Amino acid sequence: KNEVEQSPQNLTAQEGEFITINCSYSVGISALHWLQQHPGGGIVSLFMLSSGKKKHGRLIATINIQEKHSSLHITASHPRDSAVYICAATNFGNEKLTFGTGTRLTIIP
């Protein structure tokens, strides 16, 4: 069992739909990251959060420390949002990131 698990693994939606990607972790963490990996492989850090909720444009990330669960939401999804979204946990006590296997999101025009 992976220490960081994401669901769903693949998600296809129509443009404009509200998207939710979930991440559960079993390790003690100091922070939770959401990353976006484009088809070329480049990775962009979207959010880093340790509590509550963060919002950036159409993206919202939430975390529930007690339940060891985080969600990434995309409102008014657009084809350019198509990418792999990766959840990663910073293990408590060191800087090492443990990555989920990613969610491949495809938004159809």
Next chain:
Amino acid sequence: GAVVSQHPSWVICKSGTSVKIECRSLDFQATTMFWYRQFPKQSLMLMATSNEGSKATYEQGVEKDKFLINHASLTLSTLTVTSAHPEDSSFYICSASLGEDPTDTQYFGPGTRLTVL
């Protein structure tokens, strides 16, 4: 925002040769740099952590004599894949952290795709 570059972005080499990949923090000084490897359709796996001026810390199962890491300055870390073999073909990604706090954001480079023939 903080930018991390990698060079080259892709490289093809013959089996047995060595390949050097550079990771640079362009507009900040990175106390810590990380090297990751990603095989197709798999998640990133941490290979090693390097701090400027000290030896890298390798993850279990990563051969330090095969994957040489040098972090000579606060803006540059290099990964050299020595005597590369086809099984070393992978996507190598570096990231850089501003500080030593575990919650410091990591900024990722664009990655280097290595193909060993």
